[in-house]
Amino acid sequence: FEIARSLAKHGCQVILACRNMAKGEAACAKIIKEQENANVSCRELDLCSLRNVKQFAEQYRQESLPLHLLILNAGVLNTRFKLTQNGYEEMFQVNYMAQAYLTVGLLTSMITTKSDSPPRVIAISCESHRVE
Secondary structure, three states: OHHHHHHHHOOOOEEEEEOOHHHHHHHHHHHHHHOOOOOEEEEEOOOOOHHHHHHHHHHHHHOOOOOOEEEEOOOOOOOOOOEOOOOOEHHHHHHHHHHHHHHHHHHHHHHHOOOOOOOEEEEOOOOOOOOO
């Protein structure tokens, strides 16, 4: 949330890709309340579904929106083994596979974005893999 807030504060168009639309819309509303002219919106993206990831990327490409910066910040930490509808272990799919799939799906949008600086992908991780 803080990254989105800061980018919006600096005049960037921000699209929050959220699994939970109610929480995403609440985050957008909070940013807009703080900064009336913030250009922020919310779209549904469930990394537990590779089909949903593909649809998200296809829709984004069809809209021909520029993409200067892709921040991969999603993650789950499960203590129990759980499979996604695609048959992959949930943490592996959400924390790695779906994010890589999303990045590949959005590469065309990034490559065709006109800018003085190259587009960037930032992957945020944490130390939660160290379960003791």
